Amino acid sequence: MAKVTYHAPEGDDRYVEVFNIGFVSGRPVEMDVVPPKLFTNQHFTVEGAEPPAAPKPKGKPGRKPKVVEPEPDADEADEA
Secondary structure, eight states, X not given: OEEEEEOOOTTSOSEEXXXXXXXXXXXXXXXXXXXXXXXXXXXXXXXXXXXXXXXXXXXXXXXXXXOOOOOOOHHHHHXX
């Protein structure tokens, strides 16, 4: 079970409700499933859970990039 703690910014309310869950600044809340956005939110710390894997980019497979052969140096051209 993960523990999620809210850290209120200075001058902000100590209580906030996110995803229908109430958080009081500095008090950890135990959660079975942690919403992925809380892992990247600077005002929350998550302990006891790993962030979800980044999704693979979607898109059509495109044409492979053209490989450009490097031009020979002037010294190598003289040797040939």
